[in-house]
Every structure is written in structure tokens, then in C-alpha cells.
Amino acid sequence: MRWQDIDQQPCSLARSLAIIGDNWTLLVLRDCFLGVRRFDDFQQRLGVTRHVLSDRLRKLTDGGVLEKVAYQERPLRHEYRLTTMGRDLYPVIAHLAQWGDKYLADEAGPPLVRVHRQCGEPLEAKLQCGHCGENVEPKDIRLEENPHWAGQLLPTKAG
Amino acid sequence: MRWQDIDQQPCSLARSLAIIGDNWTLLVLRDCFLGVRRFDDFQQRLGVTRHVLSDRLRKLTDGGVLEKVAYQERPLRHEYRLTTMGRDLYPVIAHLAQWGDKYLADEAGPPLVRVHRQCGEPLEAKLQCGHCGENVEPKDIRLEENPHWAGQLLPTKAG
DNA sequence: ACTATCAGTTCCTAATTGGAACTTACTTCT
């Protein structure tokens, strides 16, 4: 199977990755959350080649994560802004960054600290169940298959 | 800059993506959380070519996300298991899957429902501040730069 | 007229991927 066809699977994770799972794309989104909006700014900060950046921005725009907004006429220039759909990816970015802070930082410590404005403390991101409010770990989750794809998604014990 | 060099940046997100940001790698981890452990099972479920799978499993193992455990001798066979470091990626997977459920599902609805055992309700993942317990959105976060990399990480207003 | 800005596109070479077959070390079936 080719990587470009993974969006044809029913799995929501596979479909998400079809939009944001390419090399460089999550780094583009990191910069979006830092306020970067323009092509050349992304290019200089990331060091990615211009045609790869062009391709990734197009995929993000087509996927609904970013929108292209004109910021001037004559000459016409566009910038890229996060949509609501894009801003909803913040928990993914926050947890990935926190994971890197925990396991991959060097002696100087994490390069950025995310301070929660409301309480003034460094964000300690937790996965919380919106229904009962408890923190959630992998073992706390039981998977239920949508009958529409019964038996096609979960591994069998046999392998 | 080449993709293989992004782990040399101080950014924790870049370093995380150096381990898990490759195409296919997050789908390998999805299957790990579903209980898949063996090479051929990953290969059949993902449809990825065997040498790409081999490369990704090696990167995950070298990165400390998975560990190779012998499950039989004669002939010697190994399986891949999540480490504690790997299980700590669960919030990333859960939020990505939920995002796909919300924006990318088709008429039949999300293919899998993650039920929180403790409360019996479908997990509604939230990003929570571990300090004050409030839900967190992008606008609630203020970034503080580690002085060691002062001025090198955040974009300037000038561009 | 000359230079700069910005958002790309084009060109070429080098690296990576997709697909299929092959390898190694056993075990089980006939």
C-alpha cells in the first residue's frame, strides 16, 4: 500500500495522518501555533525546501487545517492561518512537546516552557476523560468496534 | 536541512518527531496500542513494505519507544513491546484519533469507540492542566524561552 | 534603472519507497 492511499482506510488515526502525518507537516503546525503565517518565514525557520513546504501547505489547506487569507493586494499575497479544525490539534502538539521535554531534552533542559495563564504554572498536560474528569491511561480504555466494520479493525488473538 | 537531522534542533517537538514523525511510524504505534507485537502482523495490518517496517521498528527501538523481547528460542524470535516511554505517547494517539473521529469520519461514524472503563462512557479526551485541573486551549498558553537559547526559538514580530 | 520582497515553480541529482523475491533457521506434515 502506498502512503498516499492511507486516507482510504476507515481508521480515524490513518485519516488524520493522511493530512498531518507527513514529514515536516507537524513542524509546520508547531510554527503555526507560534504565530508564523508566511511562506518565507516557515521556510527560513524550518529549513525545509520550498517545494516540499509548498506541497505541505497545500495539503494542510486542502485538508481544512489551514486557510489561505490575502493580507495585501498589489501584489496579491496570502498567509496561512489555523482554522478551528487546526486549533483542535493543539492537544496533540502539546503532548508531543511535553513527551520530548521529558525524554529527549539535553542538560540545558526543555527549550520552551508552556505557562498556563490561568494558574501561572507550567502546563503539565494530562489526558482527561471529559465525562468523569479522571486522568486516563491506555489500560483504562476498552475498544468497541463499529458494527459496520466488524472484525476488520482489531487484531485477532491468532495474529 | 535534511529530515534526518531534525533531532539536532533544541525543540522538543522536533526531537520527538525525529523518532515518531516518519510516515508509517504513528500507524505502527497505533497497532502497538491495539496489542500487535510481531513483525508479520504489523506488515499485514499496515500493508507497509517489509524494509520500511524494519527501518521504523529499528528507529522506535533505538529511540526507546519499543523494546525487542525474545518470545522463543530455536529459532530465535523477537516481538516488539511498548516501553513506559512508548506508553506515554498514548495521549498523542488518543487526541489524533479523536480529531479524526470528529472531522474525518464518514456516514457510518467513527470506526472505533474508546470506552473509559472507570465511568463506562466513551472517552472525550481533553487537554487538562495537571496543576489547576482546568481544560486548556492554545490561547491559554504563554511561552517562556529557556535563556540558554534566548531569541533563537520564537519568531520575531519582524518576521 | 536597479535592487529588494514575497510566494511560489522549475531543474537536476540523490535518497527513499513500493513491490516482489530471497534467506535463514527451525518445526510440522506426509
Add this chain to the structure above:
DNA sequence: AGAAGTAAGTTCCAATTAGGAACTGATAGT
């Protein structure tokens, strides 16, 4: 004993993608 099966890779080749640098086009500033 010989043939087929299992598991975890490795090897080979053609096709796609990425990296690097230069180029384009519309316009503004000097």
C-alpha cells in the same frame, strides 16, 4: 527422509520523493 510451512527479516530494481539552488512574476522603494 523430504516437502512444505513459519517468522523475521534482507536484497534487488523501478518509480517516486526530497534536497539544493536558481529562476519567475508582480510590485515597491531608491
